[in-house]
Structures are given as structure tokens and as C-alpha cells.
Amino acid sequence: MKQHTIGFIGAGNMAGAILNGALQSGIFKGEQICIFDVLEEKCRPFAQKGVVVCGSSIELIKKCDMVVLAVKPQIYPGVLEEIKETVTNQHVLISIAAGISTGYIQSAIGFECKVVRVMPNTPLLLGCGATALSKCACVTDSEFQIVSRLFSACGIVEILPESQMNAIIAVHGSSPAYVYRLAKAVIDGAVQQGIDSQVAAKLFIQTIKGSAMMLEQSGQTPDELIQMVASPGGTTLAALREMDETGFDESIQKAMEACTKRAEELGK
Ligand SMILES: NC(=O)C1=CN([C@@H]2O[C@H](COP(=O)(O)OP(=O)(O)OC[C@H]3O[C@@H](n4cnc5c(N)ncnc54)[C@H](O)[C@@H]3O)[C@@H](O)[C@H]2O)C=CC1
Ligand SMILES: O=C(O)[C@@H]1CCC=N1
Incomplete structure (x- = not known):
């Protein structure tokens, strides 16, 4: 089976919760995880856990085939602009931002890249989260299964059509x-x-x-x-x-x- 590497752009609350779930469940080992944040000090606690700290989002995209976009929605345009030349049809972009659709990401990247849209919640921090997931047609079942297992390691997951991903935010x-x-x-x-x-x-x-x-x-x-x-x-x-x-x-x-x-x- 293909060995995946996962990266996190943004090292805030949600990235930390998902990353800890990945490590604790053993789905990804420290050396298979990369992280980048504009505030370097945000990455320090993860470096101590054996996670690879990158100097830029482009470096991270080059090192990882699965990438969690863990920045605020308002930051998405800048980050997508920065990474668009480096993203290939082999990458799976995992978006956790409120309101940002798969179509929005694909249009900013410039082609129909693989996107899994996710809505987690803060109880993930205690491994007691609830997450809704939605996949676009170009993501393979085995890639989706890995993303789903990642969030299952931090709580329960439900799969929804993308059309419900905005309304579900109010629910959990x-x-x-x-x-x-x-x-x-x-x-x-x-x-x-x-x-x-x-x-x-x-x-x-x-x-x-x-x-x-x-x-x-x-x-x-x-x-x-x-x-x-x-x-x-x-x-x-x-x-x-x-x-x-x-x-x-x-x-x-x-x-x-x-x-x-x-x-x-x-x-x-
Ligand atoms: N907090 C919550 O309850 C939930 C948040 N979300 C979504 O998760 C995403 C992240 O939210 P939080 O973790 O709460 O935010 P946060 O503010 O804790 O983390 C965001 C991180 O992004 C970093 N950052 C800012 N610009 C950057 C850039 N250009 N490149 C790399 N890193 C950059 C910041 O320094 C910060 O560490 C948001 O899109 C939000 O909509 C989704 C569900 C629940
Ligand atoms: O308030 C927000 O926009 C994010 C999304 C869901 C929870 N926090």
C-alpha cells in the first residue's frame, strides 16, 4: 500500500488537534508529518514530537501528498495563490475552513485538483470531536478512507454531500x-x-x-x-x-x- 505523507499549513488549534490524533492513532508517524506556520513558534511544540517543520507552504507541498489547509477562510486566497503552481493531480487537499467550497479551491488552484472538504469541531482537542466529510469525485476511495480514518482517530465522522457542508457548521x-x-x-x-x-x-x-x-x-x-x-x-x-x-x-x-x-x- 502507498505510504502517504501529510502536511499542515497553519499550526493553530484545529491543526494541533488533528495532528495529535494522527500521531496517537499511529496512522501517521512523526517523520510522515510536516507542518508550516507563518509564526514559527507555533510549530515548535510539534517539532518536539518528531514532526518535520517546513520553511514555507511550497516546501510542505513538495514533501507531502496529503495537505490539510488549516488556516482561517480569509487567509485561503493568499495560501492557494502561493501553492497553486506546486499542487499536482496527485495531491489531496483537505480543507477544514468554514464556507470554502471544493469549487472555490479548484478554481483558485486552476484545475480539478483532489479536495476533501471537512468540518471538524474543537472537542477534537480531547479526542471527542465530531467531523463531517465530503469528497469530490476525483479523490479515490482509498485516499478518502485515510482522511476518514484520520478524523475518526479524534472522534466520530459522518459523510455528507458537499451541498450540506455549509448548513452542517451550525449543527456541530x-x-x-x-x-x-x-x-x-x-x-x-x-x-x-x-x-x-x-x-x-x-x-x-x-x-x-x-x-x-x-x-x-x-x-x-x-x-x-x-x-x-x-x-x-x-x-x-x-x-x-x-x-x-x-x-x-x-x-x-x-x-x-x-x-x-x-x-x-x-x-x-
Ligand atoms: N476553531 C473551530 O472551532 C473550528 C475551526 N474550523 C476551521 O479551521 C481553520 C483553522 O481554525 P483554527 O485552528 O481555529 O485557527 P487558529 O487561528 O488557531 O490557527 C490558524 C493558524 O494559521 C496560521 N497562519 C495564518 N496565515 C498563515 C499562512 N499564510 N500560512 C501558514 N499559516 C498561517 C496562524 O498563525 C495560526 O497559527 C479555519 O479555517 C476554521 O474555519 C473548523 C471547524 C471548527
Ligand atoms: O467560527 C468559525 O468560523 C469556525 C467554523 C466553525 C467553528 N469555528
Whole structure:
């Protein structure tokens, strides 16, 4: 089987999470991994793990056949311009940026290069991530399998058509922030009622974990689980009624629409 080498352009949060998954799972060894960042100090922790640090994105493209584009979407035009003369039809470009489509990358590179579009999330940092993947027709099944195994090493993966890759960001890419916002609101609410913030945080974090396990393992729908909590004439119903009145569901759905709209703007 062909031995692949993987490179990361950008050594930020997501690159670090994916790279650690690659090393820990043994899918790639240190010497099969390259990294480049405009801020050299960002690469230092990876050099200590035996990863090869490159002096430019062009050097990295020459050394690797799989390349994760791990920079912010706004940086993509510059990076694609820089690497376009070096990318060949043997490279697989792995794009993790919000909103950047396969067509966008192929048009910037100048031919129908191989692209796997990926949407990960920050819990990948703990090996507990969720990733959506979409492949273009020119990527082979065995190349796609390697990319899929790479992200599986950091959590769960789902394969989606590219047409859904913008909308899915609201579901798992950006949504960790909604969960943290909910946690913050609950902890602030507890403090307003005289409870110590650390005690509230401890109890609520465990509640998030437990509720996630109930959603995953009980076989019951969110509505059935809500019913299990909400006693007739009880406290939960009083809380839920208030959430209905202030438009909680609509607020979340509007936030998701804004997320997708922004992804579409970033890809223009
Ligand atoms: N943070 C998140 O929750 C998620 C982020 N993403 C996507 O992942 C990508 C990276 O995001 P993060 O890791 O959060 O960002 P980050 O800011 O932690 O990392 C980006 C890195 O790129 C480097 N960089 C900037 N210009 C460069 C260039 N020309 N060449 C090489 N390196 C350069 C920066 O120095 C920085 O270290 C983004 O496109 C984002 O849309 C996707 C899913 C979730
Ligand atoms: O906020 C962003 O644009 C990125 C994409 C998903 C999570 N963070």
C-alpha cells in the first residue's frame, strides 16, 4: 500500500488537534508529518514530537501528498495563490475552513485538483470531536478512507454531500459555542440566585454530560426525554413555558441560519 505523507499549513488549534490524533492513532508517524506556520513558534511544540517543520507552504507541498489547509477562510486566497503552481493531480487537499467550497479551491488552484472538504469541531482537542466529510469525485476511495480514518482517530465522522457542508457548521462546528453559552447563562443565573459559581459549574457540566448520554443511549427522542423531566404542575414546565415565551427555539434556529449565511459569505 502507498505510504502517504501529510502536511499542515497553519499550526493553530484545529491543526494541533488533528495532528495529535494522527500521531496517537499511529496512522501517521512523526517523520510522515510536516507542518508550516507563518509564526514559527507555533510549530515548535510539534517539532518536539518528531514532526518535520517546513520553511514555507511550497516546501510542505513538495514533501507531502496529503495537505490539510488549516488556516482561517480569509487567509485561503493568499495560501492557494502561493501553492497553486506546486499542487499536482496527485495531491489531496483537505480543507477544514468554514464556507470554502471544493469549487472555490479548484478554481483558485486552476484545475480539478483532489479536495476533501471537512468540518471538524474543537472537542477534537480531547479526542471527542465530531467531523463531517465530503469528497469530490476525483479523490479515490482509498485516499478518502485515510482522511476518514484520520478524523475518526479524534472522534466520530459522518459523510455528507458537499451541498450540506455549509448548513452542517451550525449543527456541530459552531454549536460547541452555543453549549458554552448555555453553560454560562445557567451559571450566571445560579449566581444571581445566591449559589457559588464553582458549585453551579460542577453540577451543570455533569448535567450536560449526563443529558448527552441520555440522548445517545436511552433510545428516546428529545421530546420524550423532556417529558420525563417535566412533572405536571412542576418546576420544569414553569421554566419551559418561560423559554417558549422568550422564543428560545426560534432564537437557536435564527442563530443557525446566521451561521449558514456567514459560511456562504466566507466562500464568495
Ligand atoms: N476553531 C473551530 O472551532 C473550528 C475551526 N474550523 C476551521 O479551521 C481553520 C483553522 O481554525 P483554527 O485552528 O481555529 O485557527 P487558529 O487561528 O488557531 O490557527 C490558524 C493558524 O494559521 C496560521 N497562519 C495564518 N496565515 C498563515 C499562512 N499564510 N500560512 C501558514 N499559516 C498561517 C496562524 O498563525 C495560526 O497559527 C479555519 O479555517 C476554521 O474555519 C473548523 C471547524 C471548527
Ligand atoms: O467560527 C468559525 O468560523 C469556525 C467554523 C466553525 C467553528 N469555528
